[in-house]
Amino acid sequence: MVASKYAKRDLMQSEFTERAIGLATHGVGLSVDVYSPDLLHLVHSLRDAGLQPGYLEVFKATTSAMQWVRRHLPDMKLPYHGEGLWVTQPDFPRSSSGTQGVAEACAQILALGSAWLNHECAMKQMVGYSFGTYLPPLYTELSARMTAENLAFLQEQVDEQARRHGTDPALVLLEMPPLTYFGCGSLAIPAFFRAVTDRVACGLVLDIGHLWTVYRYTGAWLRQTLEAFAAEFLDAFPMERVIEIHVAGLAEFTAQGGAQYMVDAEALPYWIDAHGAPIPEVLFDLLAQVLAHPRLTCLKGVALEVDTKPVATIVTEFRRFCDRFESMVTSVVQAGAAQSLTRPAVEQRTGTRQPLTMDEQASLRNQYQGYVRFVTTGQALPPSEHPSLLGGSLDNLDRYRKTYLPHELLHWGGELKDMFPRTCSLLIAAHLPLERFVSFWFSRPRTDEQDYDFFLLKIDRFVEFVAHDCPSAAVTVMEEAEEMRMAYRTANEPTESAEVRA
Structure with a gap:
C-alpha cells in the first residue's frame, strides 16, 4: 500500500514535469480583468511609462471578449484565470460548472492561446448554495482526494480540446485561496495541497497575499x-509544483452598520484579499523569501493582480515591482530550466486513478x-457535521457571518437599492427590511x-424573494430585473474601440 502510494506520487510528479518543461517562460506580468480597469488603456499607459509586462493573465469574461483581446494584443502571452469551475465539489463533472463552465473555459483558452488555466482552490457555489466571493475548501483528506479527481477530469477536457484543434494543451493550475477571516478542516493547508499533488499532475499558484491571510487567520501570528x-x-x-506566483493588495473591510468588535492594539490588521487596494510592503518582503526557496524549480511567471485598481497605481506598483524583482525572477526561472535538462525521461503512464466511492462522495457532500x-448561521450542529476551525477564533468567523456576508449579498457586486429603486421603495412602504433577503438567500438549496x-x-434571487415576501411588488421587480439583464448583456459584448466593453 505504501509502495503504491509513493509510486503514484512519483508518476504524478513525472507527468507534471513533462508538462512544465513545455511551458514558455512568462517572466513578470499582470493578472488583469478585461473591463476594470480598461485593458487597452492599461496596456497603453504601461507602454507610455516604458513598461512592458511579459504576460497578462486574463480573468474570465466572454469568449468574444477573449477573441477581441487576442486580436488587439497579438504578440502578448495571455494565460487564463478561470472562474466558476468548482473542482472541490463532489458533483463537479455532472454539474453546470463541470459541463457548461468547462466548455466555456476551454473556448476562452483557445481564443487566448493560453499556456495555463489557473483557478482558485475555492468555491462560490456548493451543495446548492451560492456566495459572492470565494470560500476555501474543507481542508480534509477526503476533500483533497475529491479535488484531485476533479482536476484530472478538468485537465482531460482541456487536453481533448487541444487535440481537436491541434494546439498545445494548457496546464491546469490550482491556486491556494485566501482565508476571509477563517478556514475549516483537519489538515494543515500545505498537507492538503501535498495530498492533491500526490494524486494529480497539476501545477500550483502561490499567492503571497493569500499566504499572509493564512498567517493571520489561523492564529499563527500569535506564535511565530x-x-x-x-x-x-x-x-x-509542494513548492516544486509552483508555476506562477501572485501578489495583490490587502485591505481591511468596513461596512456601515456592521457589527462592532473590540480592537486589540497588539493584533495584526484584519486585512483580507483586495485586488483594488495598494500592495503592502510586507508582501514584497515575503515574495523575496518565497523566491529564495530551493524547491521553487518550475516557476514560469510572477504577476501582480490588478483588477479594479486605478491605472496610475498599477503603473507605479509595477515599476517598483520590476525594479526589485525582475532580475530575481529571471534567475529563478533560468535555474529551474537548467535543472529540467538533467531530469530523467518520463516513464510510460498507466491508469492510476482511484475515484471516490459513492459513499465517500455522499459523506463529503454532507460535510459541505x-x-x-x-x-x-452559527447554528449548533451534531458533532459529526461540525467543521473544525484551522486555528483562529470564533470571533473572526463572526466577522464573516454578521458583517462581511450580509454586505456581500446586499451591496457587493451590485447595490440592491440602485439595481431595483422602484421595488425597494415598495418594500420600504410595506415595512419589509432588505436584510431579510440574506436569510431568504440561504433558506434552501437551489439547483x-x-x-x-x-x-x-443576485437578480434572479431578488425577484424570487420579492415575489415570496411582497407579492404586490412582483410585477415591478420583474420589470426592473429584465431592464438590468438587458443592460448587462449589452455591457458584456466587445466593441471596436479603445475602451473594452466585453
Whole structure:
C-alpha cells in the first residue's frame, strides 16, 4: 500500500514535469480583468511609462471578449484565470460548472492561446448554495482526494480540446485561496495541497497575499514571526509544483452598520484579499523569501493582480515591482530550466486513478452542507457535521457571518437599492427590511442550472424573494430585473474601440 502510494506520487510528479518543461517562460506580468480597469488603456499607459509586462493573465469574461483581446494584443502571452469551475465539489463533472463552465473555459483558452488555466482552490457555489466571493475548501483528506479527481477530469477536457484543434494543451493550475477571516478542516493547508499533488499532475499558484491571510487567520501570528511561519509553511508546501506566483493588495473591510468588535492594539490588521487596494510592503518582503526557496524549480511567471485598481497605481506598483524583482525572477526561472535538462525521461503512464466511492462522495457532500450551515448561521450542529476551525477564533468567523456576508449579498457586486429603486421603495412602504433577503438567500438549496454569474444570480434571487415576501411588488421587480439583464448583456459584448466593453 505504501509502495503504491509513493509510486503514484512519483508518476504524478513525472507527468507534471513533462508538462512544465513545455511551458514558455512568462517572466513578470499582470493578472488583469478585461473591463476594470480598461485593458487597452492599461496596456497603453504601461507602454507610455516604458513598461512592458511579459504576460497578462486574463480573468474570465466572454469568449468574444477573449477573441477581441487576442486580436488587439497579438504578440502578448495571455494565460487564463478561470472562474466558476468548482473542482472541490463532489458533483463537479455532472454539474453546470463541470459541463457548461468547462466548455466555456476551454473556448476562452483557445481564443487566448493560453499556456495555463489557473483557478482558485475555492468555491462560490456548493451543495446548492451560492456566495459572492470565494470560500476555501474543507481542508480534509477526503476533500483533497475529491479535488484531485476533479482536476484530472478538468485537465482531460482541456487536453481533448487541444487535440481537436491541434494546439498545445494548457496546464491546469490550482491556486491556494485566501482565508476571509477563517478556514475549516483537519489538515494543515500545505498537507492538503501535498495530498492533491500526490494524486494529480497539476501545477500550483502561490499567492503571497493569500499566504499572509493564512498567517493571520489561523492564529499563527500569535506564535511565530511571519518569516518563521513562511519558512515552515513553504518547506511543507509542494513548492516544486509552483508555476506562477501572485501578489495583490490587502485591505481591511468596513461596512456601515456592521457589527462592532473590540480592537486589540497588539493584533495584526484584519486585512483580507483586495485586488483594488495598494500592495503592502510586507508582501514584497515575503515574495523575496518565497523566491529564495530551493524547491521553487518550475516557476514560469510572477504577476501582480490588478483588477479594479486605478491605472496610475498599477503603473507605479509595477515599476517598483520590476525594479526589485525582475532580475530575481529571471534567475529563478533560468535555474529551474537548467535543472529540467538533467531530469530523467518520463516513464510510460498507466491508469492510476482511484475515484471516490459513492459513499465517500455522499459523506463529503454532507460535510459541505454542514460547512454552509456553520459559516452562514452559527447554528449548533451534531458533532459529526461540525467543521473544525484551522486555528483562529470564533470571533473572526463572526466577522464573516454578521458583517462581511450580509454586505456581500446586499451591496457587493451590485447595490440592491440602485439595481431595483422602484421595488425597494415598495418594500420600504410595506415595512419589509432588505436584510431579510440574506436569510431568504440561504433558506434552501437551489439547483445550479447556469454558468456562475453572481450579478445575474443576485437578480434572479431578488425577484424570487420579492415575489415570496411582497407579492404586490412582483410585477415591478420583474420589470426592473429584465431592464438590468438587458443592460448587462449589452455591457458584456466587445466593441471596436479603445475602451473594452466585453
